[in-house]
Amino acid sequence: MLQKAKEYLQSYFGYSSFRSGQEDAISSVLNGEDVLCVMPTGGGKSICYQIPALVLEGTTIVISPLISLMKDQVDALLQAGIAATYINSSISISEANERIRDAMEGRYKLLYIAPERLESSDFIRSLEKMEIPLIAVDEAHCISQWGHDFRPSYLHIQRMIDRLPQKPQVMALTATATPMVRKDITQTLHINEENTIMTGFERENLSFHVIKGQDRYAYLKNYVKKNTEEAGIIYAATRKTVDQLYEKLRKENIKVGRYHAGMGDKDRMLEQEKFLQDQTTVMVATSAFGMGIDKSNIRYVVHFQLPKNMESYYQEAGRAGRDGLDSDCTVLYSPQDVQVQRFLIDQSADRSRIATELEKLQAMIDYCHTELCLQGHILEYFGEEEIKPCGRCGNCMDSRSSIDVTKEAQMVLSCIIRMGQRFGKNAVAQVLTGSKNKKILDLKFDQLPTYGILKEKSVKEISEFIEFLISQECIGVEHGSFPTIFVSPAGKEVLLGNREVYRKEIVQAKPAISANDPLFDELRKIRKIIAENEKVPPFVIFSDTSLKDMCVKLPHNEEEFLQVSGVGEHKLQKYGGEFINKIIEFCRQHPERLEEKQQTPAANQPKKPAKKAEKNSHYITLELFNDGLTVGEIAKKRELSTNTIENHLIHCADEGMEVDFSEVLPQTIIPLIEKAVEEAGREKLKPIKELLPKEISYFMIKVYLQNSKIGVKTE
Ligand code: ADP
Ligand code: ZN
Numbered sequence: 005m006l007q008k009a010k011e012y013l014q015s016y017f018g019y020s021s022f023r024s025g026q027e028d029a030i031s032s033v034l035n036g037e038d039v040l041c042v043m044p045t046g047g048g049k050s051i052c053y054q055i056p057a058l059v060l061e062g063t064t065i066v067i068s069p070l071i072s073l074m075k076d077q078v079d080a081l082l083q084a085g086i087a088a089t090y091i092n093s094s095i096s097i098s099e100a101n102e103r104i105r106d107a108m109e110g111r112y113k114l115l116y117i118a119p120e121r122l123e124s125s126d127f128i129r130s131l132e133k134m135e136i137p138l139i140a141v142d143e144a145h146c147i148s149q150w151g152h153d154f155r156p157s158y159l160h161i162q163r164m165i166d167r168l169p170q171k172p173q174v175m176a177l178t179a180t181a182t183p184m185v186r187k188d189i190t191q192t193l194h195i196n197e198e199n200t201i202m203t204g205f206e207r208e209n210l211s212f213h214v215i216k217g218q219d220r221y222a223y224l225k226n227y228v229k230k231n232t233e234e235a236g237i238i239y240a241a242t243r244k245t246v247d248q249l250y251e252k253l254r255k256e257n258i259k260v261g262r263y264h265a266g267m268g269d270k271d272r273m274l275e276q277e278k279f280l281q282d283q284t285t286v287m288v289a290t291s292a293f294g295m296g297i298d299k300s301n302i303r304y305v306v307h308f309q310l311p312k313n314m315e316s317y318y319q320e321a322g323r324a325g326r327d328g329l330d331s332d333c334t335v336l337y338s339p340q341d342v343q344v345q346r347f348l349i350d351q352s353a354d355r356s357r358i359a360t361e362l363e364k365l366q367a368m369i370d371y372c373h374t375e376l377c378l379q380g381h382i383l384e385y386f387g388e389e390e391i392k393p394c395g396r397c398g399n400c401m402d403s404r405s406s407i408d409v410t411k412e413a414q415m416v417l418s419c420i421i422r423m424g425q426r427f428g429k430n431a432v433a434q435v436l437t438g439s440k441n442k443k444i445l446d447l448k449f450d451q452l453p454t455y456g457i458l459k460e461k462s463v464k465e466i467s468e469f470i471e472f473l474i475s476q477e478c479i480g481v482e483h484g485s486f487p488t489i490f491v492s493p494a495g496k497e498v499l500l501g502n503r504e505v506y507r508k509e510i511v512q513a514k515p516a517i518s519a520n521d522p523l524f525d526e527l528r529k530i531r532k533i534i535a536e537n538e539k540v541p542p543f544v545i546f547s548d549t550s551l552k553d554m555c556v557k558l559p560h561n562e563e564e565f566l567q568v569s570g571v572g573e574h575k576l577q578k579y580g581g582e583f584i585n586k587i588i589e590f591c592r593q594h595p596e597r598l599e600e601k602q603q604t605p606a607a608n609q610p611k612k613p614a615k616k617a618e619k620n621s622h623y624i625t626l627e628l629f630n631d632g633l634t635v636g637e638i639a640k641k642r643e644l645s646t647n648t649i650e651n652h653l654i655h656c657a658d659e660g661m662e663v664d665f666s667e668v669l670p671q672t673i674i675p676l677i678e679k680a681v682e683e684a685g686r687e688k689l690k691p692i693k694e695l696l697p698k699e700i701s702y703f704m705i706k707v708y709l710q711n712s713k714i715g716v717k718t719e
Contacts, residue, residue, distance in 0.1 A: 009031075013055060016574065024204075030052060040190055041175060046207065046300075056138055065140070068143060073298050077090075079540040088116070092116075108130060110134070122157065138174075145178040148189060148192075150184040176193055207322060220338060231303065237304075238286060239309075241311075243290060259284045263287060299323075302323055302325065304334070305320060306335075337475065377393035413473060419436050419457075420491055429467050437459050523590050527551045527555070527587075534582070546579075559583075625642070626656045669704050679695075689706070
């Protein structure tokens with residue numbers, strides 16, 4: 005039967021292999037066992053029950069609390085040529101009755117229902133008359149009072165199962181991994197605890213970042229503008245901030261939507277729909293948005309303000325990159341947010357949870373301050389063991405050196421004190437830059453010795469520097485009708501010369517997430533037109549992964565088109581022609597494209613996920629490096645940062661490839677680094693760097709560590 009499952013994976017879904025966990029889950033079910041499947045968001049849970057539904061006789065029932073998701077899932081199944089439907093409160097009674105009649109005649113392979121249906125005895129009686137091999141309980145944590153989303157109607161599930169004449173198998177699915185919740189699920193649904201299938205929680209295509217001490221709005225605007233064609237979500241903590249950001253981005257001509265609980269149902273639905281259809285690219289929202297959003301091509305999630313805990317953060321950030329393509333998750337941290345979150349917690353109705361919530365908030369704050377791997381930090385929080393640095397996150401990629409800014413800090417702090425610690429950061433910045441603002445002159449601040457001592461800088465730069473000093477807790481913020489700043493105890497230490505302040509070089513806004521490809525844009529246009537005609541979201545027609553794979557494989561006929569990841573028989577018949585024609589036309593206009601393809605062996609190989617093809621970037625770097633180009637030259641040629649190029653080379657060496665580092669790391673330097681490593685340990689780069697002369701770069705240290713790990717060339 006597993007053979008059949010594999011065939012269906014290819015012919016209906018167009019995927020050549022199962023992901024980790026999927027095969028285990030499916031073979032357990034096909035062997036007659038009940039299972040609990042715990043996989044992160046985007047891990048591919050749906051296929052775990054959709055394939056058995058195809059293999060087994062009868063109609064599989066899928067219970068899901070997310071009404072909007074149901075429609076998308078059913079649309080996606082219909083697009084793949086699989087008979088499916090759903091019954092929930094969004095359809096009329098007569099429509100529901102018709103679907104039930106059809107279901108009783110066995111016309112569907114899958115029937116999605118909302119849990120509330122199970123409260124109706126009429127409905128249960130209809131189920132009794134159907135052939136039901138499998139019940140899939142999606143979002144199974146809703147069954148647990150310990151979960152973050154308890155739904156009483158989930159408690160009806162087991163009762164319904166008990167009433168069915170032939171006991172179906174049960175598969176529960178969730179992305180919540182805490183032991184307490186898992187136990188609740190297996191107990192309530194009578195699943196043997198040993199039949200729990202858990203995959204690692206690492207999301208290999210996500211790179212996490214925390215941005216501190218920057219003008220958040222400026223950063224965000226820049227970031228969004230660099231990625232205008234990509235879909236993204238920006239989360240803010242309050243409705244007010246959502247509205248403000250929405251207005252600001254709209255004025256920048258960005259295709260932006262918004263979503264929060266203060267809007268009417270209709271408006272919210274409309275905004276959501278536009279986002280799903282790729283009519284708006286950016287959604288600014290509170291955490292009310294996202295539950296039940298299955299959009300797979302979200303390229304970034306930015307938290308404009310601090311999330312309230314790690315659980316919500318990973319869930320919200322995890323909405324990026326469900327299609328497996330590289331995506332970004334960023335928190336824009338500012339210390340004021342801690343105040344906002346504390347306030348929100350204080351307002352919450354359930355007094356007994358306040359202490360726990362504050363603790364969870366602290367864990368979130370710690371995440372923002374760690375200098376270690378961010379993905380690793382998250383996994384550790386969720387109880388995973390044996391964690392390796394991800395090599396992709398802001399911290400793993402950060403080899404900027406810190407510069408001593410103690411003197412500037414002292415100037416700012418002293419200015420704050422001289423102004424009486426009663427003003428906001430802008431007024432302080434104006435005094436330091438020597439502004440002729442009337443208010444400043446009226447207050448006679450132009451007579452202060454700190455007036456104009458930083459006049460070579462702009463007010464904005466100084467404001468950012470003050471933000472940075474706030475993040476370093478050298479400056480405190482007093483929240484009143486308008487916030488004023490004061491010198492904290494740590495700040496006083498700086499003024500006294502007992503403490504130094506270091507700042508990483510200013511961060512440039514990250515470059516665009518993915519490079520532009522005109523063919524990709526063309527294919528995206530076709531997809532959008534088809535989606536509009538079919539009245540489904542574009543990602544239901546083809547995921548971004550599939551379009552990218554088309555751009556690599558450039559299929560010119562049906563056989564080649566079938567090789568594209570995500571293309572099954574049904575989609576080939578329906579849409580193959582249009583896409584193939586476009587690709588042929590494009591290649592005629594851009595003959596160099598086909599030549600490139602012939603030179604990259606990967607494009608001609610049998611089917612491979614598109615992600616793999618993309619990831620080969622580090623091999624390209626290695627080739628150039630072996631051709632004798634320096635890191636700087638490669639960076640320039642490939643329009644990537646030197647940092648990325650360096651990481652590529654380390655990555656290649658990690659994979660066991662020959663990389664000749666002798667130019668990068670001369671023999672004479674090795675003993676120096678060796679000594680520093682002995683003293684500072686191998687865990688962190690920074691302490692090692694600090695023991696060494698300036699000329700020895702982070703890259704050299706990384707190369708040393710890499711080499712000494714596998715024990716070559718360092719002796
Ligand atoms: P989850 O429900 O766990 O969040 P989904 O079931 O929505 O995840 O799957 C996430 C994405 O991964 C979807 O776009 C899906 O088509 C894709 N996917 C699932 N299984 C595979 C596979 N074996 N190979 C390639 N892509 C897959
Ligand atoms: Zn990392």
